[in-house]
Amino acid sequence: MSESEKPCNVLELADVSAGYGATNVLERLSLALAPSESLSIIGRNGVGKTTLLATMMGHTDLHAGAIRLNGADISRLPVYQRARLGIAYVPQEREIFPSLTVRENLHMAARPGKWNEATVTDLFLNLRDRLQQPGGQLSGGEQQMLAVARALMANPSLLLMDEPCEGLAPVIVESLVEVLTELRQSEGLSIVLVEHNTRVALDFAARTVVMDRGQIVYDGSSEGLKQDAAQLERLIGVTQT
Numbered sequence: 001m002s003e004s005e006k007p008c009n010v011l012e013l014a015d016v017s018a019g020y021g022a023t024n025v026l027e028r029l030s031l032a033l034a035p036s037e038s039l040s041i042i043g044r045n046g047v048g049k050t051t052l053l054a055t056m057m058g059h060t061d062l063h064a065g066a067i068r069l070n071g072a073d074i075s076r077l078p079v080y081q082r083a084r085l086g087i088a089y090v091p092q093e094r095e096i097f098p099s100l101t102v103r104e105n106l107h108m109a110a111r112p113g114k115w116n117e118a119t120v121t122d123l124f125l126n127l128r129d130r131l132q133q134p135g136g137q138l139s140g141g142e143q144q145m146l147a148v149a150r151a152l153m154a155n156p157s158l159l160l161m162d163e164p165c166e167g168l169a170p171v172i173v174e175s176l177v178e179v180l181t182e183l184r185q186s187e188g189l190s191i192v193l194v195e196h197n198t199r200v201a202l203d204f205a206a207r208t209v210v211m212d213r214g215q216i217v218y219d220g221s222s223e224g225l226k227q228d229a230a231q232l233e234r235l236i237g238v239t240q241t
């Protein structure tokens with residue numbers, strides 16, 4: 001395949017410096033994601049993982065560099081336009097609307113495509129029985145499922161997820177990871193997962209990025225990191241995964 005025939009990256013960050021106000025958290029960071037490719041992001045606390053997702057979505061101040069989505073420059077676009085172009089974001093805080101029903105939450109940002117009320121509730125069966133209940137009455141795990149399901153209803157090409165397993169019981173984490181793994185295999189969907197649990201992160205995607213102080217210090221095979229405890233320890237200070 002020649003260069004011109006190659007499908008363009010779903011996402012590309014080129015030499016991006018970004019942060020909050022005048023302060024940069026990300027320093028000249030570059031990253032590209034092929035169509036349908038998924039990626040895990042790990043790193044110690046406070047190294048800029050959330051800031052990286054927030055920058056993709058347009059929630060931070062971009063000071064230098066460019067961000068492209070499916071080849072189009074979105075660097076200066078506000079959040080809602082990025083969402084319309086196909087980025088969905090599940091923030092750490094979930095941000096579901098507690099007084100709206102599950103169904104109302106689901107339909108807030110729905111766009112036509114393969115993900116609709118029927119298909120997302122096939123994926124998260126718990127939600128199907130609770131469509132009429134206020135979102136605030138759901139358990140933590142169900143609220144997380146609602147947040148992911150609502151993001152899917154926008155039929156994105158890129159799904160950004162910030163620590164979806166945080167605060168959930170191990171059995172819920174297990175079922176959520178199962179669904180996320182199923183989603184990772186969806187044609188036309190790229191997932192970027194920020195995950196504190198190194199084992200979950202390395203199992204989730206074939207490719208893992210490790211961040212340190214606003215930069216990428218490893219970008220490569222998840223399997224490679226799994227097999228190299230010394231490197232993992234050096235990068236993020238864990239001895240077991």
Ligand SMILES: Nc1ncnc2c1ncn2[C@@H]1O[C@H](COP(=O)(O)OP(=O)(O)OP(=O)(O)O)[C@@H](O)[C@H]1O
Pocket residue numbers: 020025043044045046047048049050051052
């Ligand atoms: N809204 C904000 N305004 C100003 N500084 C912020 C804001 N959010 C984060 N920061 C700072 O940016 C840096 C990176 O934080 P970020 O939350 O991106 O890291 P992280 O790797 O996601 O951390 P954690 O694993 O603890 O969630 C930190 O120094 C943090 O204090």
